[in-house]
Amino acid sequence: MTPLAAILVRDxxxxxxxxxxALIGVLxxxxxxxxxxxxxxxxxALLKRIGPAILWLAALLASLLALDRLFAADHEDGSLxxxxxxxxxxxxxxxxxxLAHWLxxxxxxxxxxxxxxxLLNLDGPAEAALVLTFLVGTPALTFIGLIGAALAVTLRxxxxxxxxxVLPLTVPVLIFGVAAANAAVLGxxxxxxxxxxxxxxxxxxxxxxxxxxxxxxxxxME
Numbered sequence: 001m002t003p004l005a006a007i008l009v010r011d012x013x014x015x016x017x018x019x020x021x022a023l024i025g026v027l028x029x030x031x032x033x034x035x036x037x038x039x040x041x042x043x044x045a046l047l048k049r050i051g052p053a054i055l056w057l058a059a060l061l062a063s064l065l066a067l068d069r070l071f072a073a074d075h076e077d078g079s080l081x082x083x084x085x086x087x088x089x090x091x092x093x094x095x096x097x098x099l100a101h102w103l104x105x106x107x108x109x110x111x112x113x114x115x116x117x118x119l120l121n122l123d124g125p126a127e128a129a130l131v132l133t134f135l136v137g138t139p140a141l142t143f144i145g146l147i148g149a150a151l152a153v154t155l156r157x158x159x160x161x162x163x164x165x166v167l168p169l170t171v172p173v174l175i176f177g178v179a180a181a182n183a184a185v186l187g188x189x190x191x192x193x194x195x196x197x198x199x200x201x202x203x204x205x206x207x208x209x210x211x212x213x214x215x216x217x218x219x220x221m222e
Contacts, residue, residue, distance in 0.1 A: 003088040004096045011100035014073070015066065025062040025105045026112050032058035033116050044121040051120030052130055052181030056174055059109050059134065060141055060167075066105055067145040068162050070097060071153040071217065080153070080217070090217065095210040098146050106138035122185065129184030129191065133198060137177040140202040143209030144169045150216035173201050 036054050040046060074080040083093055113134055117127045148165035155161060179194035 003086065004092055007083075007088075007093055008096045008100050011097055012104055015100065015104035025065055026108050028065060029058045029062045029109055029112065030116060032061065033119055037119060047119075048121040048126075049186060051117065051122050051126075052133075052185055053178045054120065055113060055117065055130060056133075056137075056178050056181065059106075059113075059138060060170055060174060062109060063105055063138065063141045063145065064163060064166065066101065067142075067149045067166070068152065070101055070146070070149040072149075075153050084217065090214040091210045094146060094150070094213045094217070095143075095206075098143050098210065098213075101145075102139050102142040106134075106142055109138065110134045126181075126185040130181045133177050133180045133195065136195070136202055137173050137198050140173045140198075140205040141170055143205040144173070146209045146213040147216060150213040150220065153217065154220050173198065173205075176201065 033054060037047060040050075071080060074083065084090065086093075110131055113131050114127045117130060122130065145162070145166050147169070148162040151165060152161045176194045176198040179189070180191055180198055183189045183191040183194060
């Protein structure tokens, strides 16, 4: 097994065993969406209108739950020092850890989104568009979060700083993700324009995120 594949499998196993990945993220996602109808009342038209925004905001917050431990756990047990001095390129290692985080947090949200969307009065085509925006946009949330996780790796209460750093950077993803979903749910704006911009943001984060996070790790560990 190559070092990158070993890191990917290791992080997935840790997330599953600890329970900080799929289970907690999905439960948090479900709780946020379930409480919304109680707060807004039984207005089905209103729930359908603001449903995509609620689901995207819940997905953003759920993706932050395990980010603070992404590099901090490796720093505590000494694994991060071995990763920094290993033969594998650090940027690729960071990308592999980001992929493992998305597989254990973002992918379960995508799978559960159609069922949870029923609570917000979303029909079949609207749910399909929402799942498509999640599939394209949630990787951007993870790879942007890599930067904040790397900057907060040596801090004791890094979770607070992580939220402050990451949330402003994810605003463009949130805006165009919600815009694309709303275009499919409500119209009359075209779905393609915000969805294309969302794809561009995700591609940019996939390229820039690992490099920025690797540079931050090198700086923090010096």
